[in-house]
Amino acid sequence: MFHIFCPYCDERREEEEFHPNGQAHLVRPADPDSVSDEAWGDYLFFRDNPRGIHHEMWVHRLGCRKFFNITRDTTTYEILETYPMGEQPTITAETARVRHEQGVQTADGGWQTVGARPENSTLNEETPS
Amino acid sequence: MSEAGSETNVSRVAVFDTHPVEPIDAESPLAWSRQRGLVDAAGGSGQVRAVERPFLGHLILRGGAITLDEAVRAELGINLPGKPLGLNLDADGSRSVQWLSPDEWLVIVPGGEEFELENRLRERLGDAHFAIVNVSGGQTLVELSGEKAREVLMKSVTYDVHSHGLPVGKAVGTVFAKTSVNLRRPSEDRFELVVRRSFADYCVRWLRDAGREYGVSVESPTS
Numbered sequence: 001m002f003h004i005f006c007p008y009c010d011e012r013r014e015e016e017e018f019h020p021n022g023q024a025h026l027v028r029p030a031d032p033d034s035v036s037d038e039a040w041g042d043y044l045f046f047r048d049n050p051r052g053i054h055h056e057m058w059v060h061r062l063g064c065r066k067f068f069n070i071t072r073d074t075t076t077y078e079i080l081e082t083y084p085m086g087e088q089p090t091i092t093a094e095t096a097r098v099r100h101e102q103g104v105q106t107a108d109g110g111w112q113t114v115g116a117r118p119e120n121s122t123l124n125e126e127t128p129s
Numbered sequence: 130m131s132e133a134g135s136e137t138n139v140s141r142v143a144v145f146d147t148h149p150v151e152p153i154d155a156e157s158p159l160a161w162s163r164q165r166g167l168v169d170a171a172g173g174s175g176q177v178r179a180v181e182r183p184f185l186g187h188l189i190l191r192g193g194a195i196t197l198d199e200a201v202r203a204e205l206g207i208n209l210p211g212k213p214l215g216l217n218l219d220a221d222g223s224r225s226v227q228w229l230s231p232d233e234w235l236v237i238v239p240g241g242e243e244f245e246l247e248n249r250l251r252e253r254l255g256d257a258h259f260a261i262v263n264v265s266g267g268q269t270l271v272e273l274s275g276e277k278a279r280e281v282l283m284k285s286v287t288y289d290v291h292s293h294g295l296p297v298g299k300a301v302g303t304v305f306a307k308t309s310v311n312l313r314r315p316s317e318d319r320f321e322l323v324v325r326r327s328f329a330d331y332c333v334r335w336l337r338d339a340g341r342e343y344g345v346s347v348e349s350p351t352s
Contacts, residue, residue, distance in 0.1 A: 001287075008213065008230060008231050009213050009214060009301075010212075010213045010214075011213075011214070013288075013303070014287035014288070014303075014304065016287055016304050017287070017303060017304055062302060062303060062304050062309045063301070063302045063303060064213075064229065064230035064231070064233075064302060065229075065230060065302075066230050066231065
């Protein structure tokens with residue numbers, strides 16, 4: 001039992017009222033008909049599973065019933081910030097301090113997901129901290 | 130059932146008076162509880178008193194705060210709560226507007242007024258981007274009063290129901306027992322629970338259990 005700050009209700013609420021809804025900031029390809037199968041599959045099925053900072057969508061299910069975003073640390077379960085939909089996080093894995101402390105693994109090369117291209121083994125290796 | 134549609138700009142919206150012209154028997158959401166002997170006679174003597182207020186008019190308003198505020202102020206004489214978790218009432222407390230989410234408000238008026246109010250609001254809002262839904266049949270209001278009302282709530286909701294957490298004029302959507310509730314504080318000595326119709330019986334059973342040590346009476350005016 002802990003409290004989560006709802007940016008719409010503007011106060012801390014019991015965790016019981018909330019529900020997680022997966023990775024945040026997924027951008028749907030603008031033109032699904034012309035996108036490659038690989039990129040579409042990446043958008044549809046592949047999600048980040050980082051060690052460290054993760055941005056997630058949560059819903060205040062039994063309160064205002066609005067979706068919002070949480071920046072959460074997957075190793076300590078610490079919630080670093082919550083912010084409304086449409087806004088960008090102020091704490092990211094690229095934040096230098098966070099990257100140094102956590103040895104965060106992030107996707108690059110335009111791919112949303114770490115390991116989306118298994119043939120590229122370097123993407124699957126951990127970034128040294 | 131009479132159907133009405135304004136000529137102007139709401140013709141694409143089907144509105145519908147849920148009150149038939151000829152009065153017919155209606156059952157409050159606590160009808161089943163009454164049948165099971167869970168509703169007491171009026172005027173209970175316990176330290177907690179739960180009184181259902183059935184058949185009120187509940188409307189959900191959705192849309193932009195500014196346009197809705199103008200319309201509600203003109204038609205109802207109540208300001209739309211601008212801040213989160215606000216609850217505004219009229220002078221005698223029989224009509225209220227509650228903040229539900231940034232673009233959603235719950236209006237509760239005496240039963241029978243809701244259809245006329247909905248039509249007047251539609252007329253006034255015109256082409257604005259809004260939605261009005263009559264949810265009167267889907268939920269009911271239970272008033273909780275008595276000196277131990279807060280103690281009963283403390284066992285039932287996770288929210289801080291002390292006066293510093295839930296002052297007069299505040300309303301929160303939260304967890305009650307294991308179901309959802311809109312918990313409102315219209316005055317110092319009274320709480321209001323807006324519960325789902327299908328969960329009304331469950332909530333009453335929970336209240337009876339939670340209030341047993343203080344002496345609790347559950348009343349519904351039609352009983």
